[in-house]
Amino acid sequence: MSGREFFTARTLAEVRAGFRPAHRTPAERVPLAEALHRVPVAGITAPADLPGFARSTVDGFAVRAMDTYGASDALPSYLDLLGAVRMGAEPDVAVRAGGCVAMPTGGVLPPGADAVVMVEYTAETMPGTIEVTRPVAPGGGLVRADEDVARGGVLAPGGRPLRAPDLGFLAAAGVTEVAVHRRPRVAIVSTGDEVVPPGTARLGPGQVRDATASALAGLVADAGGEPVIAGIVPDEPGALKDRLTALLPESDLVVVSAGSSVGTRDETAGAVAAVGDVWCHGIAIKPGKPTLLAECAGIPLIGLPGNPLSALVVFGQVGVPLLWRLAGCESPPPQPSTRARLSRDLASAAGRLDVVQVGVRDGLAEPIFGPSALLSVLTRADGYVIVPEPATGLDAGTEVEVVLYR
Missing domain, CATH: 3.40.980.10 (MoaB/Mog-like domain)
Incomplete structure (x- = not known):
């Protein structure tokens, strides 16, 4: 050379x-508790539908949506209260025409129902009778059995580091061990x-x-x-x-x-x-x-x-x-960044990319200069600014992206 x-x-x-x-x-297999930021070797698929059953997303009443059509404050619909669903239990009652079942958030949708009307739009006018003042469309107030992911669907893609929500998704699907690089x-x-x-x-x-x-x-x-x-x-x-x-x-x-x-x-x-x-x-x-x-x-x-x-x-x-x-990740996770304006001119040479250390205060990026033998230049910096190859510099006041150090 x-x-x-x-x-x-x-x-x-x-x-x-x-x-x-x-x-x-x-590849190696690691427990889910050790998988944060690790890169899956391949996409991780769901062994079954998730959540696995149709469930309510609101407190209210399971209904047939057609029984609420046209309901309003002036002209409410009246439904017979047929029973209630308990959390963590299979419903022991079905919804029939003109009836409803009390639902907690997360409860299993009973047979015969295709929607859940929010409790805020209901009132019990007399024992066993529920007044509904807003219509609900089919599918309203609930999630389908496979709405999070269908069986065989991808829970987490290969080649992307696992994030905290990914770990929760995998745990919800019963995946407790993953193959990662x-x-x-x-x-x-x-x-x-x-x-x-x-x-x-x-x-x-x-x-x-x-x-x-x-x-x-x-x-x-x-x-x-x-x-x-x-x-x-x-x-x-x-x-x-x-x-x-x-x-x-x-x-x-x-x-x-x-x-x-x-x-x-x-x-x-x-x-x-x-x-x-x-x-x-x-x-x-x-x-x-x-x-x-x-x-x-x-x-x-x-x-x-x-x-x-x-x-x-x-x-x-x-x-x-x-x-x-x-480690199997073709696109590295982006670093945090912020926008700021340069506090002074930055000189550069065309054809060369410059990495300039900066401190950030009150929306201003202040360049930090010093010999390359000094580590204190880096320890004083909040991040850096890139001056791209074609540029011959950046003027004071230019809005720049500051890549932040974590």
Whole structure:
């Protein structure tokens, strides 16, 4: 790999559309209580109709709808009260012409009825006689036996992370275990003689604690992966190649931080090329341009820039969507966002996508600038703004979408 590759950097759109490794994590079965945000291997279907019986959605009276036609305050319909339905029990009474049955919300619709009139539109004028002052159409005030889902219908689609309502839907259908993709195992490798473990009490001249690996592990876990911090590799010939060779068979994604900038001591590109195929070395994004993407023995690999800010920004833009795809989800869940107006002008270069950190206050997005070696730029930000490739900047007052950090 040579520095010339930086003059033909891929755009972020090209990366997302073109770098699509076929690897997917295998299936495993998990109990429903552990399935939140997991991705089903295939659509989960209903074993039976749901709710399984016609039920009332209001408190009122089960009726034949035709017996209420024309009812009004001035000319009510009068129906004989034939009995009542108890919650959780099969009705022991049927509705006949000119009659009605008292219904609780959620009660089983009795035979002969095709609607439920709300109690607010009724009155008991005398014992055993119900006055109805509003007509109800067939199907009113109830749900059919298969209205939530018919037997064989899809309860939750494959390829989409399960949300809290999905878990409730599955529980209602009696599904207590689901087949989902295993969480992707992500090996995080740090490189450099100057990088030392976070627990190092006293730093020597030029040494820095490995902050990037811990932050990347958080991003991986937040996206549903299982981070594995695989230690620090020194700048020695062959050391990174040996570490990658050992990690690839037990990983779904390998991330190498602090070793993708072009320089005389950069071993990443050569080590990766020795164990796999480099797809690109350079993305037209700021920060994060010196990013390497490769596929090694079918396993994707991301080589991140050495500066922590650059590494985390580019992993959010490239690594997180890739992580979801490895887990069987082709369209990653959208991040929360808000609209705000820029508090100042933003300069940019055409042909490069800029990711700008911002704080949001009272509807204004205030850009936060600082060297890419400073993590404090990210910790002070509420989210980020994208300046797209064609733009040469954005003017103060421009309404922008701010993607928020959770």
